[in-house]
Amino acid sequence: MAGRFAGSADPVVLITGASAGIGAACARVFAAEGYRVSACSNDPIGGSKLQDELSAQRPGSARFHECDVRVPTQIAETVGATIGEFGRIDVLINNVGVSCAAKTADEFTLDEIDDQIKTNLLSCILTTRATLPHLRRSKGSIVNIGSVAGLVGHDRVSIYSATKGAIASFSKAVAIDEVHSGVRVNTVLPGNIVTESRRRLESSLDDPTELHNVIESWQWMGRSGTPEEVAHTCFFLASAKASFITGTELVVSGGAEIGSGPKQRTTVVDGHVIVTPTPV
Structure with a gap:
């Protein structure tokens, strides 16, 4: 379907946090499958580049909306603009997410908790x-x-884990509410994914391969995932091929959360990775 002009009958996907990473990958995958894309984030530079990229491939197929998803009025404006431009919404990808520096629960400030x-x-x-x-x-x-962090918990990201676990519970409840309206609701739980922010962190270290190799060892498959792998999973769940799936959690982690193995704390100190085994 890629390459044709966008028409009024083409389905529409709305993606939050779409200017980079998993969100941008979702935009590209859905666009390649013939969807018109309504992308939003608080990064107007990255979002505008994505709009230009997709529109160059299929004129009229993509719109970017600057939106702070913490502000209800901006969400309403983005949804309204999407309907005004495209006339419909067929898929919603709630992708936006944020974490912060690794801390124990009592070390997070109230502002950090509130923001997450x-x-x-x-x-x-x-x-x-x-x-x-x-x-x-x-x-x-x-x-x-x-996130897998919402399923099994992770070291020093208790607030992030709590919010991601709540998303899965929310999805199941909405799936029950909406089953009679024909709306399916599912959750994708990514594990370690090589995103732009991950690359920036690694490149900031004295030895960029140090942290990379540690994180790669956390998956049974021996590598981290790509944003595109998550995006293709999202497309499958949104498509008619998953027509009998609702309320599920699909893990995309390379097996990071299964089986038992050595546990260790990884900390970045002065540009170096410090690995500390859990004390007995």
Whole structure:
């Protein structure tokens, strides 16, 4: 379907946090499958580049909206603009998410806790709420991006883990509510994915391969995933090929969360990776 001009009957996907990483990969995958793309994030530079890239391939197929998903009025404006431009919404990808420096639960400030809850969880709830009336009309699909951290917990990211675990629970409950309207709701749980932020962190170290090799060892498959691998999973769950799947959690992790093995804390100190085995 790639390469044809966007038409008014083409399905529409709305993606939050779409200017980079998994969100941008989702935009490219859905666009290649004939979707018109409504992308939003708080990064106007990255978002505009993505719009230009997709529009060059299929004129009229992509729109970027600058949106702070922590602000309900901006979410409503983005949804309204999407309907105004494209006339429908068939798929919602709640992708946006943020974590912060590794800390124990009592070390996080109230502002850090509030920001993670609003960005990761509240935005997912509010965007779903704003989009549902349109998804009911199209009998569409919601794919929420959770995390393996929300499934099994991770070292010193308790607030992030809490928000991502809540997303999976929210998805299941909405899946039950919407089953009679024909809207399916599922969650994708990525593990370690090589994104731009991961590359920036690694390149900031004295030995960029040091942290990279440690993280690669956390997966049974021996490597981290790519944003495109997550995006293709999202497309599958949103597509008719997953028509009998709702309320599920699909892990995309290379097996990081299964089996038993050595556990160790990894910390970056003065440009070096410090690996500390868990004391007995």
